[in-house]
Amino acid sequence: MLRLEKRPNPSQFWQYGTPVVAVLLTMVVGGILFAMLGKDPFAVIKTIFWDPLFGEFAFYLRGQLLVKAGPLILIAIGLALGFRAGIWNIGAEGQYIMGAVIGASVGLAAYPTESRLIFPAMVIAGAFGGWLWAMIPAILKTRFNTNEILVSLMLVYVAETILAKAATGFLRNPDGAGFPGSRNFSSYKAASNPELIAGSGLHWGGVAALVTAVLVYILLQRHILGFQIKLAGQAPRAARFHGVNPTRLVVFCMGVSGALAGMAGLFEVTGPAGQISIDFNSGYGFTAIIVAFLGRLNPIGIVFAGLLMALTYVGGEMAATNLGLPSAAIQVFQGMLLFFLLGVDVLGNYRIRLVKGA
């Protein structure tokens, strides 16, 4: 019989080994799933993981990678901060939407003024929108001890309703012949978020994601607040003796993750999405949870995890058009990845021992 034996210290090797093993296991089981759907598993896996990087259309698809990875990384870094401290912000999708709506409102209010200040103001407004939306669960938690998981999640549904109202009502394009959706930001230069280097897919959101990764890495390694976040997650009792203020920590972690998600939303509507529409949000706020764990809640790891997850999006779309793979299959694939990741993690904390006659 197999028995688990707790390691005195988590294994250094498996710290980095688990994501790789999890990805490989997901490919194998995902391949079986694709075969059950009547597709050639090898062709599908190649289309998802190889073609966007080295295939015929790689020159275009490589750019798409950064487009998808940008918001995922930005949101996941914020979430990871909280997850490390045991603060579970599950409603990043709502904060992403509210950041986009509030940021876009500022830009649309300024229309058609052309000024260099408009886009930065929109980014700040977007971050503020996400921050504000995250403050609701944060303050309810610190003030009334309300569960932040449930509140932040409920607020996703509220945000989706506000988005629907924005797209069909208060932000609708007045020159749009009554169609839902706001003005298109790509035709309003002061408020648009174009590709910075042609063909790279890099827009301001990608830049923000990389800068944030470095800043948060420094925060976690070098700053007392980063130490407190890690301490609160690993040893809550020790954290209390150390004088960590839990209220401050909740407000900080929720606030940062909300602001980052809000910024991601703003970069998305002004760039790749182009406008506020009823369904511009594509579930990045939820996928970012997987990205955060895949990146081991480490900002640098999250950058790689975000790129890998972007690969499954871009490759998944390719597989959908070329091989007729249902797009929901990619969602299943991503969910599976999180299962394997969490499951394989046991190897880092426990040794597997064979026990006779147990």
Place this chain on the structure above:
Amino acid sequence: MMDFGSINPAVLIASLMVAAVPIMLAALGELVVEKAGVLNLGVEGMMIVGAIAGFITAVSTGSPVLGFVGGAAAGAALSLIFAFLTQFLLTNQVATGLALTLFGLGLSSLTGQGYNGIKPPHTGAVPFGPLADIPFFGRVLFSHDWVVYFSIFMVALIWWVLKSTRLGLIIRAVGENHDAAHSLGYKVNRIRLGCITFGGAMAGMGGAYISLVRVPQWVDGITSGAGWIALAIVVFASWRPWRVLIGAYLFGGITVLQLNLQAAGSAIPVEYLSMAPYLITILVLVIMSSGRGKASLSAPASLGQNFHASS
């Protein structure tokens, strides 16, 4: 102009009882899971997989009863993934529950392809004969399908099992202090496995009720947060079965009332009305978590903590 006169109270109560069934079943299941000390945040995922599995079973067999069985089986099967990961590989319960929801949403949308726009077989009312013709009470009490009565029966059953049976005592012991339960010789992980599977079956059945009776058809994302509301109801109920019934009827009432207001052409825009169930859930959570009636005081002491015999 709003017209409250068009809302018949007997019809309102009868329809809120129907609206409450999915969240009541799911919340009851989750209550047992949490009583055993496990927090499964995958309710939404198990519900939606139950919704599509129940729908497919009912459509292909023509029997709504088999549909509910299929939904429950699918919910239980999905919960086994969670049980295996948290009980035997000792993964974090919050993260694993979230994974279950994300996975379930994808899986349901994948398996549900090609089932849009089909009508499932009808689940009829239980024939009570002349009882159904009693004014007011006939409509409120004797006009429902069997699942409505089943859900109320389950409240009583779970209340009785948890309160007065040996099994209930063991479940509570495991949830309050798993180390003590272990030293008494109970297999903590196996008991929890059983409770998680039960919770999965109840959530799956609740999901099947949405696709077979409430809506009744298959659309992607059909549960739209019902699983999360069920989780909130467990907190609202302070882990007591009869309060789950009250909570579910309260939310059923809000849902039905807001739909009625929409239909009656209320002055409040439709969008704001449809936010109401979520906002009221938040409000209720705030009230229940603060002040003297602190919900956290009645939470099972080992809730969310994994158990490993050697540690």
